Structures are given as C-alpha cells and as structure tokens.
Amino acid sequence: MVLRKEIKDVVLLAAQRVISNTTGPLSADDEATLRANLEARIPQYTERYPILGLLNELDALTDAGHAAAVATNSVIQRQHPTRNFGWDDELGKFHTPITDQWTNAIRESATETAEEYFRKASAHFEENQQEQATECLCSAVICSIAATAALLGWPHRDSDDDLRNVIALATGSLPTEGESVYKLLQSASQQGQDLNSAFAAAMGQPDAVRTGAYQEAERTNDEAFLFARTAVTLADQLGRRPR
Numbered sequence: 001m002v003l004r005k006e007i008k009d010v011v012l013l014a015a016q017r018v019i020s021n022t023t024g025p026l027s028a029d030d031e032a033t034l035r036a037n038l039e040a041r042i043p044q045y046t047e048r049y050p051i052l053g054l055l056n057e058l059d060a061l062t063d064a065g066h067a068a069a070v071a072t073n074s075v076i077q078r079q080h081p082t083r084n085f086g087w088d089d090e091l092g093k094f095h096t097p098i099t100d101q102w103t104n105a106i107r108e109s110a111t112e113t114a115e116e117y118f119r120k121a122s123a124h125f126e127e128n129q130q131e132q133a134t135e136c137l138c139s140a141v142i143c144s145i146a147a148t149a150a151l152l153g154w155p156h157r158d159s160d161d162d163l164r165n166v167i168a169l170a171t172g173s174l175p176t177e178g179e180s181v182y183k184l185l186q187s188a189s190q191q192g193q194d195l196n197s198a199f200a201a202a203m204g205q206p207d208a209v210r211t212g213a214y215q216e217a218e219r220t221n222d223e224a225f226l227f228a229r230t231a232v233t234l235a236d237q238l239g240r241r242p243r
Contacts, residue, residue: 003050004158006113006142011054012038013109016224018101048155051106051146103151109237110147114232118225125221125227133221134205141202144232148239159203166199169238191234198230217236 012035019034020026024035038054047053117140124133142162149156154174156165163181168194170175171184184224185196203226207215 002140005116006139007050007146007156008039009116010106010109010143010147011023011051014051014102014114015055016196017105017109020106021101032166034194035077048157048161049150049153050157051150052153055102055106073081081213106147106151111236117143118228121225125224131206131209134209134214134224137224138203138206141199141228141231141235144235145199148235152239152243162199162203166196166235169235170196172243191238195231195234195238196229198234201233202227 016026016034016039039184067125078242100122117136121133121136121140124136143144145162145165146156150171152168154165164175167184172186174183175181187191188196202224203229205214205219205227208217208219
C-alpha cells in the first residue's frame with residue numbers, strides 16, 4: 001500500500017520542526033537533504049503506524065551510523081539526545097512516554113499541513129473546481145485524524161483506520177473486530193457524535209460532487225468548509241482528553 005500523501009506531509013514537517021528547534025534553523029541544503037533521506041525511506045513504512053515509524057527512522061539512522069544521515073551528521077549528532085519519543089515498532093506501542101517536543105511537533109505539523117490544504121481548497125473553489133477543493137478538505141481532515149491517532153498509539157495507515165479512530169475519539173476506545181459502529185456511537189458524547197457526523201459529511205463530499213448530489217443539495221462552499229473544520233477541531237479537542 002502506498003503511503004498517503006497527508007501522512008508524508010505531516011512526517012516531513014514534524015521532523016524538520018524538531019531538528020530546527022533543537023539545532024537552530026536548517027539551511028536550504030539541509031532541508032532538502034532531510035526531505036530526500038526521509039522520502040527515500042517512506043516506501044518501507046506501509047504498516048499501520050507510519051507516522052511513528054518514519055519518525056523513529058531518525059534514531060535508527062544515527063544509531064546505525066549511516067553516511068546518508070538526515071540533514072547533516074553534525075545536526076544529527078547535536079539533536080540526537082533529545083529525540084527519543086518512546087515508540088516501539090515491534091510492539092506497536094509506546095514503551096516510554098512520548099516527549100513534549102515530539103508531541104508538539106506532530107500536533108503543530110498536522111495543524112500547519114491541514115491549514116495548507118484548506119488554503120488549496122479555497123483556491124480550487126475560487127476556480128470552481130469543486131472536486132479538487134473537496135478532496136483538499138478531506139486531506140485536511142486526514143492530517144488531523146492521523147496525527148491524533150499517532151499520538152495516542154493507534155493505527156493510522158488508511159481510511160479504515162481513520163474511521164476506527166473517529167469512533168475511538170467519539171467513544172473513548174478503539175472498536176474491536178465485529179463491533180457495531182452504530183451501537184458504539186450510542187454511548188458517544190455529544191462532541192463525539194458531532195465529530196462522527198462532521199467526518200462522514202466531509203469525507204463524502206468528493207463523491208457527492210462526482211455524482212451530482214453536491215450540486216443537487218445546493219451545498220455552499222462555506223458549508224463544505226464547515227464540515228471539514230468541525231472534524232479537524234473536534235478531533236484535536238477529543239484527542240487531548242485524559243485517558
């Protein structure tokens with residue numbers, strides 16, 4: 001399975017943010033090297049925890065002493081002591097608490113990446129390109145859901161995981177195999193139910209455009225944005241609840 005572009009965007013920006021915060025701003029060459037090295041490793045991370053797996057690659061690169069280090073060797077050497085975020089690839093869970101630096105980097109990169117997709121959606125709407133616009137709105141939602149799931153140690157590889165994560169955010173726990181989504185949602189808080197409704201509406205919009213249902217419903221661009229922004233906001237809020 002190909003890694004989703006939204007995951008790739010969040011990972012690259014989070015990695016760049018942590019290194020920059022630790023060592024100071026990266027040069028244009030170092031940023032390009034960072035992107036090239038992480039992009040080269042992206043095909044390896046098709047399992048269910050791609051954000052965490054790719055970020056963990058920074059530690060693996062340094063520990064293995066690879067010549068093609070992320071950014072530059074000097075940057076990695078200075079940055080390495082503060083990078084561990086406690087994720088175990090084999091166990092698929094955190095073995096130590098995630099550091100504040102990584103938590104903030106993932107959240108901030110998801111927010112920034114989502115906002116970039118919102119800007120792209122606005123530009124497409126101005127050109128009357130509704131399908132492309134609504135796809136960008138979906139991408140903004142994916143960034144938020146996937147990043148929130150990563151910080152909670154939940155799988156976030158594909159759209160099936162997105163739906164499971166929305167249910168988990170709404171109800172407080174990941175659904176198990178065979179559980180009825182509709183039954184689970186009966187126990188969700190009002191915020192959780194609102195998240196589920198906004199998520200479903202936002203993610204269904206590209207198909208609605210393609211089938212003509214979007215136009216028949218006379219949906220406005222503001223309504224389309226509202227669904228996506230509501231899903232992004234509620235996912236972040238519910239993801240911060242104590243567990």
